[in-house]
Amino acid sequence: MPEGDTIFRAAQSMHRVLAGHAVTKFETGYAHLDRVDVDTPIAGRTIEKVVSAGKHHLIHFSGDLILRTHMRMNGSWHLYRHGERWWRGPQAMRVRLDTADWVAVAFNVPVAEFVTPRQLETRDPVAQLGPDLLGETFDRDEAIRRIAASGPRAIAMTLLDQRILAGIGNVYKSEVLFMSGVHPETPSSAVPHVTLERMIDIARGVLQDNVVEGSSPRIQTYRNLRQLNRASEHDDSLWVYGRRGKPCRKCGTPIEMKKMGIDARSTYWCTACQRLSLLK
Numbered sequence: 001m002p003e004g005d006t007i008f009r010a011a012q013s014m015h016r017v018l019a020g021h022a023v024t025k026f027e028t029g030y031a032h033l034d035r036v037d038v039d040t041p042i043a044g045r046t047i048e049k050v051v052s053a054g055k056h057h058l059i060h061f062s063g064d065l066i067l068r069t070h071m072r073m074n075g076s077w078h079l080y081r082h083g084e085r086w087w088r089g090p091q092a093m094r095v096r097l098d099t100a101d102w103v104a105v106a107f108n109v110p111v112a113e114f115v116t117p118r119q120l121e122t123r124d125p126v127a128q129l130g131p132d133l134l135g136e137t138f139d140r141d142e143a144i145r146r147i148a149a150s151g152p153r154a155i156a157m158t159l160l161d162q163r164i165l166a167g168i169g170n171v172y173k174s175e176v177l178f179m180s181g182v183h184p185e186t187p188s189s190a191v192p193h194v195t196l197e198r199m200i201d202i203a204r205g206v207l208q209d210n211v212v213e214g215s216s217p218r219i220q221t222y223r224n225l226r227q228l229n230r231a232s233e234h235d236d237s238l239w240v241y242g243r244r245g246k247p248c249r250k251c252g253t254p255i256e257m258k259k260m261g262i263d264a265r266s267t268y269w270c271t272a273c274q275r276l277s278l279l280k
């Protein structure tokens with residue numbers, strides 16, 4: 001599942017080349033989008049902006065219409081020049097949007113719908129999002145309040161809940177908990193306030209680090225100081241994620257892995273660096 005920074009980066013790239021330009025062609029594999037296009041054509045509208053909200057990707061068109069997509073596990077947006085070869089076949093195309101210079105293609109996005117700005121603010125899932133770690137404004141106190149109000153639920157599950165805090169996916173979940181020294185199964189309400197403050201600052205920091213212009217799309221939270229170049233292996237760029245059985249980078253204890261929650265998402269941690277706290 002893409003993390004918040006991946007969606008942010010995709011929206012940023014699309015905004016840079018598409019904003020202010022008119023749509024010259026719109027195609028979709030989804031009947032419910034096609035119906036809107038037939039009734040109120042998308043071609044001819046101007047793309048006003050492309051932004052992200054948590055893991056939702058939003059394309060704002062002139063005439064008060066927004067295309068909201070959500071990538072879930074396998075969806076992605078790609079930008080091409082006209083005539084350029086696509087990385088996937090047309091059968092994976094769900095939405096295609098042309099301007100004079102660019103072709104934007106959404107592959108395998110499972111969620112795509114047109115909404116009005118008003119719907120986005122009221123009944124849409126975007127309206128239900130918690131404070132957005134990559135948002136222009138971010139309310140840390142509100143995020144802490146929501147986490148603490150999650151009661152006995154394991155902190156690892158709470159961090160993935162986009163209604164509590166928007167932007168953390170499965171990789172960052174394990175990384176942020178390790179960097180904060182918090183055991184993933186600690187009840188949400190048992191994490192001390194000062195630790196939550198630090199955890200959220202760490203989460204914002206790593207997400208922001210990973211959306212720096214021109215940085216690689218690979219997530220990096222760990223940097224080996226002896227390496228002059230960017231870590232060449234995925235494994236070298238993270239503290240714990242994907243490192244089951246390998247020695248902890250701080251203390252050498254083998255990294256643990258467990259599948260948690262109804263979606264059985266893999267959680268990685270170090271038993272020595274992240275002690276379970278059951279205190280309220």
Ligand SMILES: [Zn+2]
Pocket residue numbers: 248249250251252253270271272273274
């Ligand atoms: Zn350790």
